[in-house]
Every structure is written in structure tokens, then in C-alpha cells.
Amino acid sequence: MIEFTMGTTPCDDPPPDQAWFWTSAWQAGERKADEDIVTGRTTAFRSLEEFDAYAREIVADGDENLPAAPDRSA
Numbered sequence: 025m026i027e028f029t030m031g032t033t034p035c036d037d038p039p040p041d042q043a044w045f046w047t048s049a050w051q052a053g054e055r056k057a058d059e060d061i062v063t064g065r066t067t068a069f070r071s072l073e074e075f076d077a078y079a080r081e082i083v084a085d086g087d088e089n090l091p092a093a094p095d096r097s098a
Contacts, residue, residue, distance in 0.1 A: 069075040
């Protein structure tokens with residue numbers, strides 16, 4: 025059974041195309057993202073090229089804080 029929540033208010037019947045957003049796991053990620061924004065754990069980029077260079081640097085450095093890439097072999 026999937027528990028649905030809307031912020032702190034339960035949502036018993038989310039629209040079918042939005043059900044993934046209201047899962048407990050997704051909402052936990054939303055709360056983490058909100059916390060990161062409030063505490064300043066964000067990085068802004070002026071262009072896609074600037075972001076790309078930053079991302080490549082992190083991957084090259086082997087940043088242990090990066091989430092594992094999803095397994096798309098199946």
C-alpha cells in the first residue's frame with residue numbers, strides 16, 4: 025500500500041498522473057530539498073555550460089556525496 029500525503033495533510037486520492045509525487049519517499053526528498061534551500065546548500069549556474077563544467081569536475085573528483093546513478097541495464 026502506498027501512503028499519500030500533501031505536505032502535512034493526507035491526500036487519499038491524488039490524480040493518477042501525480043501519484044508518484046505524493047508517495048512518502050518522494051515527499052521525504054521534497055522536505056530534504058526544502059531544507060537544502062533554506063540552509064543555503066545550493067549552487068546557481070549562469071549557463072548550461074557552467075553547470076556542465078561543474079558536474080564534470082565533481083564526477084572527475086569522485087565526490088562521495090553524489091547519489092549512485094540508477095541502474096538502466098534492465
